[in-house]
Amino acid sequence: MANKPGLLMVLSGPSGSGKGTIVKELLSRYEDMRVSVSMTTRQPRPGEIDGVHYYFVTREQFEQTIAEDGLLEYAEYNGNYYGTPIAPVQKMLEEGKNVILEIEVQGAEKVMAKRPDLVSIFIGIPSMEELERRLRGRGTETEEVVLKRLEAAHYELSRAHLYRYLVLNDEVEAACDRIKTIIDAEKLRMIRANHTTLEVNGYVGT
């Protein structure tokens, strides 16, 4: 018997929102959680593994994938393509896995337009002051980088209203609990109803 398909989720949030830590925690907590691997034309850095950190492809391969409509979203930065290939995501969903796309706001908006079943979650921050404290607290970035990230955060927050859910990351464990609650509730959405068990005509979700 086929698995019930998993959920397609996107997690976005400003740099410093802690979304990377949340994704790691979700992956370690739940056996049925996966994260999407992006495709890129940039060169692998030392230690990066093809198929784990990225799918590393040539420019021709990437443009071929674009032509085949094989990407959920893509963009070009500094002369390199970055995108989310559909095929591996679709395969994981069909295997019943919940798949997280950890992408920024512009990419997420493109996926929202393509996939109305997308569960979009914005990772919120207690305040801009707290975000600034976290960004400076790392101690590894120059003032210029910190200011750039704060500016980007302002932009991202201005697009947050497009997301279905807002999960405040005051504490990683609590934020993961909230995401688990969202997943459980989303599985009860009428659009995901398993019609065969209901045996009723016209019982088709929208």
Next chain:
Amino acid sequence: MANKPGLLMVLSGPSGSGKGTIVKELLSRYEDMRVSVSMTTRQPRPGEIDGVHYYFVTREQFEQTIAEDGLLEYAEYNGNYYGTPIAPVQKMLEEGKNVILEIEVQGAEKVMAKRPDLVSIFIGIPSMEELERRLRGRGTETEEVVLKRLEAAHYELSRAHLYRYLVLNDEVEAACDRIKTIIDAEKLRMIRANHTTLEVNGYVGT
């Protein structure tokens, strides 16, 4: 400080779906749960208390409430009006209570049109055979009543796709757990975000 407003919910489902039992269980489990009291022009039956079972009003009072747009929905059956008055619901929501409307499909559709914030839950049944077994199992209804209820159930199931969530009532405790999960997730919806804590302009949910 004002409470965070509660959720407005509608629970519908065919006769025999067990939604009455679910509502009772939810009210006894959660202190912040309330059920809306309907307004009617029919005569009180012995033991029925005004403001508890119904708000009993005159035809003139009911039509005055209609004229003032004071009802979330209403209908006329057998020469009597039945409806859901807005004012007491609104007051409970403002006090932070989650308010359940236990109304049938046609009434629920009217509320959906008026209140996009409505959390609509359809109580599903394992199968039509199980529903028939439950309806007959009561042993208190005539064959005619059972057949009428089965026909009504078919109609209600054909409108189930309009609801946001489907909660299967295979077991009352489990069904209530699912509804609690829905409530917790709905409180994380962006449309219900408490913007004052986010301190960001443009962060307004839609």
